[in-house]
Amino acid sequence: MDFILGRKTMEIKVQNAVKSYGSIKVMDGLSLSFPSDGTACLFGPSGCGKSTLLNCMAGLETLDSGLISGVKNLQISYLFQEDRLLPWNTAAQNIAAVLQGKDRMPRAEEWLRRVGLGGARQQYPCQLSGGMRRRVAIARALAFGGDLFLLDEPFQRLDAHSKNEIADLIEKTTAGKPKIMVTHDREEANRLSDIIYILDGIPIKILDKMQNID
Numbered sequence: 099m100d101f102i103l104g105r106k107t108m109e110i111k112v113q114n115a116v117k118s119y120g121s122i123k124v125m126d127g128l129s130l131s132f133p134s135d136g137t138a139c140l141f142g143p144s145g146c147g148k149s150t151l152l153n154c155m156a157g158l159e160t161l162d163s164g165l166i167s168g169v170k171n172l173q174i175s176y177l178f179q180e181d182r183l184l185p186w187n188t189a190a191q192n193i194a195a196v197l198q199g200k201d202r203m204p205r206a207e208e209w210l211r212r213v214g215l216g217g218a219r220q221q222y223p224c225q226l227s228g229g230m231r232r233r234v235a236i237a238r239a240l241a242f243g244g245d246l247f248l249l250d251e252p253f254q255r256l257d258a259h260s261k262n263e264i265a266d267l268i269e270k271t272t273a274g275k276p277k278i279m280v281t282h283d284r285e286e287a288n289r290l291s292d293i294i295y296i297l298d299g300i301p302i303k304i305l306d307k308m309q310n311i312d
């Protein structure tokens with residue numbers, strides 16, 4: 099048992115998870131655990147079931163059988179694989195939508211500045227590049243906060259410079275909180291994670307579990 103900000107948190111565990119979509123068996127007895135602080139990385143080929151696993155952890159999909167424990171009392175901030183920005187809202191309004199209080203617009207604008215988009219606050223998603231939209235989605239996930247961060251391919255469409263800056267921002271603003279991150283990039287996994295699960299599938303299986311000692 100660990101303590102985060104005075105709150106009791108359990109180790110996050112997936113036990114014997116089974117999940118199918120029709121005849122497609124995505125999980126067939128998957129078990130793995132995540133540290134209650136630090137970053138765990140899911141590294142595996144496209145289509146092996148990583149996003150399905152995150153969706154089940156977030157409670158957006160249900161397992162056919164098995165158990166996910168340690169997440170029940172956690173507020174989850176989920177950066178989806180897709181940006182999922184509201185097209186009728188500006189960049190700032192997209193972030194303000196997850197905030198509370200009268201000062202939510204200036205706080206949203208501050209988050210935009212932190213991801214290097216201070217000048218884009220009044221622009222709509224269709225007026226932004228793919229990388230800029232990704233940064234708005236990241237800013238929204240960080241602004242929401244929460245106890246557990248699910249980050250599905252967070253750095254897609256970002257150039258090397260933005261990637262480094264955003265990685266530093268994520269580390270700084272989520273310090274001490276558990277993060278589960280999906281990536282296809284081995285270097286990214288090595289740099290950012292405490293634990294790396296090398297996966298294959300489907301059904302999803304663990305080829306290797308590496309403890310990062312850097």
Ligand code: ADP
Pocket residue numbers: 119122124143144145146147148149150151300
């Ligand atoms: P990854 O994130 O590793 O690329 P996904 O979890 O998105 O993989 O998908 C794993 C498998 O499950 C794929 O074969 C995909 O087509 C299938 N799948 C995912 N979501 C659905 C869904 N909502 N309905 C039907 N099949 C799905």
Ligand code: MG
Pocket residue numbers: 145148149150179250
């Ligand atoms: Mg995916």
